[in-house]
Amino acid sequence: MTTQMTTVKISTSLLAFSLLFTACSKNKELAEANVNTTKGTAAIEAGTVQQTIQGFGGASIPIWIGDLTSDQRTKAFSATSGIGMSILRVMVPTSSGQFAAEKPTIDAAKSFGAKVIATAWNAPASMMDGLKLKTSSYGAYAAHLSSYTSSVGGVYAISPWNEPNYSASGWMGATATEVANFVAAQGDNCGAPIMAPEPFNMQQSYFNTYLSNATAKAKTSFVCGHIYGATPYNLGNIGKSVWMTEHYTNSSISGNDWGNAMTAAKEIHDCMTAGWVAYVWWYIRRFYGPIDESSNITKLGYVMAQYARYVRPGYTKIACTANPTAGVYVTAYKSGSRVVIVIVNQNNAVTYQPFTLNGASVTGFNRYYTTSSANLTAAPFTVSGSSFGINLQPSSVTTLVSQ
Structure with a gap:
């Protein structure tokens, strides 16, 4: 969706001690004595495995707003010095003469290990009748998509339509x-695995109708869509992972x-809780995005990093009490013996x-938190046994990574 078409993101050791995690009952009592919020326990069941995470990312569309710089690419995709995005979304241009513009960022x-997914907003004009793809151009359009994937060196998956159910869009x-x-x-001739149908609103009926075509379903690697105007929800047993x-x-x-950054944090939580495997923001570099036009990582970017840096592709979400305390939202993940917990405190x-x-x-855990005044601040702590607690900073996102 284009911007134009959718205007619709320690000082003292004593203080440090009071804010760190603790497993012992004495410290727990000290913490509880100073906090009046009604709470419940967040129960994590590492043996109950849910979806396999594919990652977190954003889009770069060079022909609309210019390409990312080398510095911006590092800040977007590095998991050590940047946000840690593991997905890049790009556009398939209508002209083959524009294909090369996509390649540097791809x-x-x-090089940072990210998956690249490509979406076409339109077919070449000769293949369309108004804003509809001609049935007689199916083969030519597939060849166009395949040519793109070859030109850019391959992509992880390709979507033939962007929001095909959004009639006011101005695209196909x-x-x-x-x-x-x-x-x-x-679907076998597009040069990459198919992701589809990518509808506006993550419209359930659209997914269901699309997947009712058994041949199309068999040729679809995963389903995808956009949550403009919708709250993340579980699509049910549709037989495909959801991006x-x-x-x-x-x-x-x-x-x-x-x-606004905290709104996005809760939205990512909701997507993961709904059973989805990926979350992709719109423009990576934009004043309202994770990196601004001056190449600075924004608060939104640091919030995304709380997930993207530490919940890497291939990690699995595990069962966890999603909303154990009023205003607190938790998801948990694992990879081998490593456990990662992300906590949004509203x-x-x-x-x-x-x-x-x-x-x-x-x-023990390595703890990282972002607030209105802190970015990925680290504070490790030890635990003993299967129960522990944490004092969450006001209005914050915290990630715990087991040591």
């Missing part, structure tokens, strides 16, 4: 049946607006959150 993203539209018919006929491939929270608010006060962890053994 190559850079791949289609019914779910029409998208399915194309994929059934030409959220485009959204922004507000194109009129700076990426450094803390309230409360405007320090909030104590107790945990239990079953099915995994940890002796």
Whole structure:
């Protein structure tokens, strides 16, 4: 979706001690004595495995707003010095003469281990009748998509339509049946695995109709869509993993607006809780995005990093109490023996959150938190046994990574 078409994102050791995690009952009592928020325990069951995470990312569309610089690519995709994005979304241009513009950022993203997904907003004009793909052009359109993937060195997956159900878009539209018919006929000839149908609103009926075409479903690697106007929800047992491939929270608010960044944090939590495997923001570099036009990582970017740096592709989400305390939202993940917990605290006060962890053994966590005044601040701590607690900073996102 284009910006124009959618205006619719220690000082003293004593203080440090009071804010760190603790497993012992004495410290727990001290924490609880200073916090009045009603709380429940966040129970994590490491043995109950849910979806496999594919990653977190954003889009770069050079022909619309210019390409990312080398510095911006590093800040976007480095998991040590940047946000740690593991997905890059790009556009398939209508002209082959524009294909090369995509390659520098694609190559850079791949060098950091990111997956590249490509979406076409339109077919070449000769293949369209108004805003519809001609049935007689199915083969030519597939060849166009395949040519693109070859020119840029390959992509992880390709989407033949962007929001085909958004009739006011000004780009190529289609019914779910029409998208399915194309994929059934030409899905093997597009040069990359198919991701589809990428509808506006993550419209359930659109997914269901698309997937009712058994041939198209068989040729679809995963389903994807955008949550403009929708709250993340579980699509049910549809037989495919679900990627959220485009959204922004507000194109009129700076990426450094803390309230908006916290809205995005909760949105990422909701997507993961809904069982989805990926979250992709709109423009990577934009004043309302994770990197601004001056190449600075914004508050939104640091919030995304709380997930992207530490919940890497291939990690699995594990069962966890999603909302154990008023204003507190938790998801948990694992890779081998490593456990990662991401906690969004919407409360405007320090909030104590107790945990239990079953099915995994940890002796401590590296803690990273972002607030309106701190970015990925680190504070490791030790635990003993399967129960521990944490004093969450007011209005914050915290990530715990087991040591």
